[in-house]
Amino acid sequence: MTLxxxxxxxxxxxxxxxxxxxxxxxxxxxxxxxxxxxxxxxEAFNKITSGFEAANPGVKVTIVTRGTDDHKTAIRVAxxxxxxxxxxxxxxxxxxxxxxxxxxxxxxxxxxxxxxKWDDELVPAAxxxxxxxxxxxxxxxxxxxxxALYYNKALFEKxxxxxxxxxxxxxxxxxEKLKAAGIPAIAFGGTVNWHVMRLMxxxxxxxxxxxxxxxxxNMTVDWTKEACATDSFAELDKWAKNYILSPFMxxxxxxxxxxxxAGRAAMMLEGDWLVQQLAxxxxxxxxxxxxxxxGTNRLYGFAEYxxxxxxxxxxxxxxxxxxxxxxxxxxxxxxxKFSTSSINKHVVYDNLRPMDKKWLDIFNTYDKxxxxxxxxxxxxxxxxxxxxxxEVASGNMAPADAAAALQTFIxxxx
Numbered sequence: 001m002t003l004x005x006x007x008x009x010x011x012x013x014x015x016x017x018x019x020x021x022x023x024x025x026x027x028x029x030x031x032x033x034x035x036x037x038x039x040x041x042x043e044a045f046n047k048i049t050s051g052f053e054a055a056n057p058g059v060k061v062t063i064v065t066r067g068t069d070d071h072k073t074a075i076r077v078a079x080x081x082x083x084x085x086x087x088x089x090x091x092x093x094x095x096x097x098x099x100x101x102x103x104x105x106x107x108x109x110x111x112x113x114x115x116x117k118w119d120d121e122l123v124p125a126a127x128x129x130x131x132x133x134x135x136x137x138x139x140x141x142x143x144x145x146x147x148a149l150y151y152n153k154a155l156f157e158k159x160x161x162x163x164x165x166x167x168x169x170x171x172x173x174x175x176e177k178l179k180a181a182g183i184p185a186i187a188f189g190g191t192v193n194w195h196v197m198r199l200m201x202x203x204x205x206x207x208x209x210x211x212x213x214x215x216x217x218n219m220t221v222d223w224t225k226e227a228c229a230t231d232s233f234a235e236l237d238k239w240a241k242n243y244i245l246s247p248f249m250x251x252x253x254x255x256x257x258x259x260x261x262a263g264r265a266a267m268m269l270e271g272d273w274l275v276q277q278l279a280x281x282x283x284x285x286x287x288x289x290x291x292x293x294x295g296t297n298r299l300y301g302f303a304e305y306x307x308x309x310x311x312x313x314x315x316x317x318x319x320x321x322x323x324x325x326x327x328x329x330x331x332x333x334x335x336x337k338f339s340t341s342s343i344n345k346h347v348v349y350d351n352l353r354p355m356d357k358k359w360l361d362i363f364n365t366y367d368k369x370x371x372x373x374x375x376x377x378x379x380x381x382x383x384x385x386x387x388x389x390x391e392v393a394s395g396n397m398a399p400a401d402a403a404a405a406l407q408t409f410i411x412x413x414x
Contacts, residue, residue, distance in 0.1 A: 029317055030062045031306075033089040034071055037254065038276045044337035052324045059317070068192065079103040084311035086318045092129035092139060092303040093375030095382055100307065101133045107308040108136030112319040121326060125369070126343040129303045139305035140322045141343040145271045146301040146362055147198065150278070150289045155183050155266040164290040168206040171293055175243040178266050186239070187265035189256040190249030190393065193386035194374055198269045200236050200389050201373050206294040207232045210370065217376040223407040233392050233399035240393040249394055271301070272340040272359045284355055291362060299366035302375055384409040
């Protein structure tokens with residue numbers, strides 16, 4: 001766990017101080033979020049928080065950052081105590097974000113959406129997740145992200161692959177070409193449950209189609225009665241045995257990224273944030289990307305949100321900070337640091353790198369999204385989903401038994 005005590009008081013470069021009433025008395029605001037893999041993201045976050053402090057003399061903003069799993073644990077503990085942050089990061093959706101809404105940790109923000117006119121500022125698709133919860137609107141978008149397959153151009157060329165696959169079968173054929181050339185097709189880190197899960201999610205979308213995939217995630221159909229579910233676990237088993245850089249269950253996502261940039265595997269299934277990480281690690285011209293070819297015309301992606309905690313002693317200040325964070329001027333100043341696209345719809349895009357431009361084209365092409373499984377499922381089902389995926393990927397569970405194991409848990413959950 002990393003703890004950054006208090007961010008500096010320096011103003012935003014370029015004079016991007018937004019108009020607002022300064023708070024005369026000393027007030028504190030605490031925000032819990034993730035460690036960022038990109039140093040540019042860390043710097044942008046500190047730039048925003050220090051700018052807010054400068055615009056509001058007497059306010060002290062404390063940022064606490066943790067790794068993904070440690071952050072989830074800390075939020076879970078906070079939900080059961082009388083202490084916690086003023087604002088916390090969590091993914092949108094009924095799974096992760098929804099668990100804490102249900103637990104009473106998230107404050108409804110309807111009055112702040114109205115007061116600050118956030119719907120006039122935010123990208124509609126990103127803000128739409130705030131409406132999926134019962135009892136009011138919860139959370140404000142931090143990022144809206146797509147996930148796709150990044151690939152090493154030189155390794156594709158070495159395997160004789162001259163174009164990107166138009167469908168799932170063509171993708172598998174390309175994986176076979178890579179295998180024949182002695183190149184692992186893709187890299188994953190198995191010690192973090194959510195990484196290999198991404199492969200299962202996209203296979204389900206490809207094998208089951210949009211409607212049936214949604215029904216499986218919504219638990220309105222029986223996993224054992226949908227042949228595509230068992231077929232998908234069989235495909236996951238095939239990828240684990242033939243195409244994933246091994247051994248993968250003993251490494252984490254960060255290690256798999258290092259192996260990818262070292263040329264040890266041809267592809268990674270990652271989000272648009274990887275563009276900046278690749279730029280920092282090497283030459284962007286060595287890579288390209290394409291959406292996972294599911295045939296459903298939906299983009300794999302998710303929204304990340306900032307939620308105001310019910311533990312906050314000053315929710316008005318928390319909402320003011322979020323309004324500042326997502327304002328046009330501030331979002332313009334950190335464009336590309338957190339994500340390829342901004343959640344503020346008034347931001348202007350200029351001088352884009354080719355890969356950033358490709359992501360914008362993807363976002364403009366797809367108007368429908370399917371979410372990561374750990375955001376679609378409730379938390380308890382997510383845990384079982386992780387377990388079953390890991391067992392299949394490790395070779396400890398036959399694909400034919402996987403759907404039954406997951407369905408049994410769903411049927412018996414309280």
